[in-house]
Amino acid sequence: MTLVAYELRLLLRSRMAVLALLLVALLSIAAVAAGMAEVTRQRDVIARIQPQQAQDIASIAAWVDKSKDAGSAAYYSFHATWDAPAPLAFAALGLRDVAPYILRIRALGLEAQLYDGEAFNPELALPGRFDFAFVLVYLTPLFVIALFHDLVSGEREAGRLRMLDAIAGSGRHLWARRVLLRGGLLFLALAVPLAIGAILSQVPGVTLLAVLGMVVLYLAFWISVTLLIARLRWSSVANAATLAGLWLVLTLILPTVAHVAINQAIPVGQGVELTLAQREAVNRAWDIPREDTMRAFYAHHPEWRDSPPLTAAFHYKWYLAFHQVGDESVAGKVAAYRRGIEARDAAAHSVGWLLPPVGVQTLLARLAETDMQAQLAYQDRIRHFHKRLRNFYYGYLFTDTPFGKADFEKAPKFRG
Amino acid sequence: MSAVTLIARDELRLMRRNRVAVVAFALLVLLTLAAALISWSHQQSITQTRARFQAQAAKEFETQPDRHPHRMVHFGNFVFRPLGLLAAFDPGVDAFTGNSMFLEGHRQNSANFGDVRQSSMLVRFGQLTPAFVLQVIAPLLLIFLGYGAVARERERGTLRQMLVQGVSARAVVMGKLLALGVVAALVGLPAMIAFLLIAGQPGALAGPMLVIALGYAAYLALWAIIVILMSALARRGRDALLALLALWVVLVILLPRIAPDVAAQAHALPTRLETDIAIARDLHKLGDSHNPDDPFFKAFKEKTLRQYGVTRVEDLPVNYSGLLAMEGEKLTSGLFDDYADRSFAIQAAQTRLNDGFGIISPAIALKRLSMAAAGTDLTGHRRFMTQAEAYRYDMVQRLNRLQAEAVSYANDTAKDAGADRRKRISAGHWETIPQFQFKPARAADLVKASLPGLGLLLAWLVIAALALLPVARHLQKARP
Numbered sequence: 001m002t003l004v005a006y007e008l009r010l011l012l013r014s015r016m017a018v019l020a021l022l023l024v025a026l027l028s029i030a031a032v033a034a035g036m037a038e039v040t041r042q043r044d045v046i047a048r049i050q051p052q053q054a055q056d057i058a059s060i061a062a063w064v065d066k067s068k069d070a071g072s073a074a075y076y077s078f079h080a081t082w083d084a085p086a087p088l089a090f091a092a093l094g095l096r097d098v099a100p101y102i103l104r105i106r107a108l109g110l111e112a113q114l115y116d117g118e119a120f121n122p123e124l125a126l127p128g129r130f131d132f133a134f135v136l137v138y139l140t141p142l143f144v145i146a147l148f149h150d151l152v153s154g155e156r157e158a159g160r161l162r163m164l165d166a167i168a169g170s171g172r173h174l175w176a177r178r179v180l181l182r183g184g185l186l187f188l189a190l191a192v193p194l195a196i197g198a199i200l201s202q203v204p205g206v207t208l209l210a211v212l213g214m215v216v217l218y219l220a221f222w223i224s225v226t227l228l229i230a231r232l233r234w235s236s237v238a239n240a241a242t243l244a245g246l247w248l249v250l251t252l253i254l255p256t257v258a259h260v261a262i263n264q265a266i267p268v269g270q271g272v273e274l275t276l277a278q279r280e281a282v283n284r285a286w287d288i289p290r291e292d293t294m295r296a297f298y299a300h301h302p303e304w305r306d307s308p309p310l311t312a313a314f315h316y317k318w319y320l321a322f323h324q325v326g327d328e329s330v331a332g333k334v335a336a337y338r339r340g341i342e343a344r345d346a347a348a349h350s351v352g353w354l355l356p357p358v359g360v361q362t363l364l365a366r367l368a369e370t371d372m373q374a375q376l377a378y379q380d381r382i383r384h385f386h387k388r389l390r391n392f393y394y395g396y397l398f399t400d401t402p403f404g405k406a407d408f409e410k411a412p413k414f415r416g
Numbered sequence: 417m418s419a420v421t422l423i424a425r426d427e428l429r430l431m432r433r434n435r436v437a438v439v440a441f442a443l444l445v446l447l448t449l450a451a452a453l454i455s456w457s458h459q460q461s462i463t464q465t466r467a468r469f470q471a472q473a474a475k476e477f478e479t480q481p482d483r484h485p486h487r488m489v490h491f492g493n494f495v496f497r498p499l500g501l502l503a504a505f506d507p508g509v510d511a512f513t514g515n516s517m518f519l520e521g522h523r524q525n526s527a528n529f530g531d532v533r534q535s536s537m538l539v540r541f542g543q544l545t546p547a548f549v550l551q552v553i554a555p556l557l558l559i560f561l562g563y564g565a566v567a568r569e570r571e572r573g574t575l576r577q578m579l580v581q582g583v584s585a586r587a588v589v590m591g592k593l594l595a596l597g598v599v600a601a602l603v604g605l606p607a608m609i610a611f612l613l614i615a616g617q618p619g620a621l622a623g624p625m626l627v628i629a630l631g632y633a634a635y636l637a638l639w640a641i642i643v644i645l646m647s648a649l650a651r652r653g654r655d656a657l658l659a660l661l662a663l664w665v666v667l668v669i670l671l672p673r674i675a676p677d678v679a680a681q682a683h684a685l686p687t688r689l690e691t692d693i694a695i696a697r698d699l700h701k702l703g704d705s706h707n708p709d710d711p712f713f714k715a716f717k718e719k720t721l722r723q724y725g726v727t728r729v730e731d732l733p734v735n736y737s738g739l740l741a742m743e744g745e746k747l748t749s750g751l752f753d754d755y756a757d758r759s760f761a762i763q764a765a766q767t768r769l770n771d772g773f774g775i776i777s778p779a780i781a782l783k784r785l786s787m788a789a790a791g792t793d794l795t796g797h798r799r800f801m802t803q804a805e806a807y808r809y810d811m812v813q814r815l816n817r818l819q820a821e822a823v824s825y826a827n828d829t830a831k832d833a834g835a836d837r838r839k840r841i842s843a844g845h846w847e848t849i850p851q852f853q854f855k856p857a858r859a860a861d862l863v864k865a866s867l868p869g870l871g872l873l874l875a876w877l878v879i880a881a882l883a884l885l886p887v888a889r890h891l892q893k894a895r896p
Contacts, residue, residue: 045687048690052690052693053689055693056693056697059697078692080689094537104692117526117533118687119686119688121685121763121767121794123509123793124766124770125509126676129673129677138669237564241436244661252541256544257544259544262536268534273469283480286483287481361540
């Protein structure tokens, strides 16, 4: 214990070491604070839209109530959906800055609505966000390099190495102690702000432990790399240069190369194709006999088959039916598009096994539920909600039930 | 041969003998060439894909059958943003903005299907482009090659020898700088060669290319000066290296990430949902075209009747429904433009604040210059959005005019069984609607937009160069 205390005093006397540790702590605190501010802002936005949404529906209700037309209600009512950030989202904001976390949909064709983007400034998204994941994945290795690159070579250059090695029996312990001490302090500088942020955000204990475990492993990886380089017995400067080069290759160059390779290897049929096809299918309905559309619709939805036949007049049930038939006609394309994106995502995860920076980034975003899978899960929730919406309005339209002000209250509510 | 060139030659010879340096340099050159090739082929395939989609969308529009014109207003059209040639060098925000837009009546759709939402998370690690290599990686190579240039001489005592022999400290510093400058030029060369190949393409803009070349040259020269400065100031080589690495991390990696956060928090952008609701509310305030007694539309009706000198809409020589559709579109589009302007004003304020960080980070200044000159920045995206909206408005109004002139009011309002057939107009009309033609930015505008970034970079360069003078004096005096 006293030996550790002695080592600690020795370490703290090095101005650079103290500065590095303080800087890591500061960056970690700043990243956690920035992440939490962003997540709070997103929660506020989600909370803020609810009354506006209610007001919007109320004004439509007042107007539709005069005609009691369920079709107008379905056509004009937009329903809000949202993707509330998970507790850990503050640590890795992932795709939440470029993919919408609020989307308004109505009971018409979903494929024309699902891919709408949120208003955001692309120039701000371009460099990526300043969050804990960034501090951990990009910056921490640099501090590991700063603290460890001259652990042995520094002593050699100062002429103390032979003496230290000669201390009977304690040689190995000495290095282990120094490595653990420096690594431990680095871990604390990262983990304490993160843990405080996690507790404030009510992150489940298991998740927090998993993240902390990942921090330990990532630190261990970079410390091992520096120690391996140190075994080559180069000078401190050569160590630092080599390690910085390695960092550059592992965190910047190889991931960008992997990105290019994945996108080349797994072509994703452009999403545009399916929206073009869906539009074509939806609009064709105006030109073919309406009975054809209804037949196609009833084939998949026999529960409405007993609805009275169409007359010459326009009926919204036909309008909504051809929207749904349009969606169904591109189901294959939708599945293929999704499979492509999932395959790319899976490939990135595999790359993570080879490149620890990629692995940590993808895992952290997974735990924080801010990655591509979380985006797709949100789309699934929207799909599910949209299905309930359609069925709700069909209940009125296909039975010609009047739709009054009170019925707006009965519409399905999105559960965030 | 002067002392300066002698020292420079000596330094270059030393670098050539340093195996690690040669390997690192070769790797960087390879990386630049690979990036240029990948980026070029990516740009070509994007251009082809978008052109193909644009042609498909145009064909689908023109081959629609006989219809009521209002059906075509909702059939709408797709437009795709073409990518300029310089995007092969710096694609800027292209992957982050959607590149296709669906245009229909009474609605303003977002640009969808940006790469970032169709790729894995790896896209956030950066994109392998010549701009990325030069902005991020090239300075690092200069640091590794040059951190010891002056510090080494001092550590080994050779600096003192040189000074004693009558070589001025200024000559030493200038010689080392010259050597590193040559390396910097070599580092930038592959990208510039790729650049010239692009210049051979028809449609390449000379002015913006010149600004880009100038900007990157200034940026690399700036780093060469910073490296030599630090090498002359630091007590030991390793201190110089660590200080330079720290500086690189802060200027190139950290600040470009922090600046957007500050900008986003300072200027909050309303969400699409709020904008849509606000537009709907404003429209409601303007008037309700479904309500026959609405004051606004009643006034419009009276004005129209007066204009044609009739007393009933049935007597109008044109279809009143079509006129009403045109008026409605005019109102909604006015609001769309209004709200889009507000959104872009906020985004422009964000961008300005972000760019302000260029005062403390040359990497941010260079990024601004590079994207602005390549036409791949937010302004470039807005250019597309504005033109798409103008096209949408024109297309919808042409269709509404067709409704007013080619569909009779009696047929349009009829509800009998055959009415649907009589409302339709011949498919030949769809070909009279012109197709979307994206007008790329003029070279002069791109150059103008990139000047602030260039100005910042040149200011950095001048200040850094001036800082060399006292450092050289300090070295001279340090002669013990």
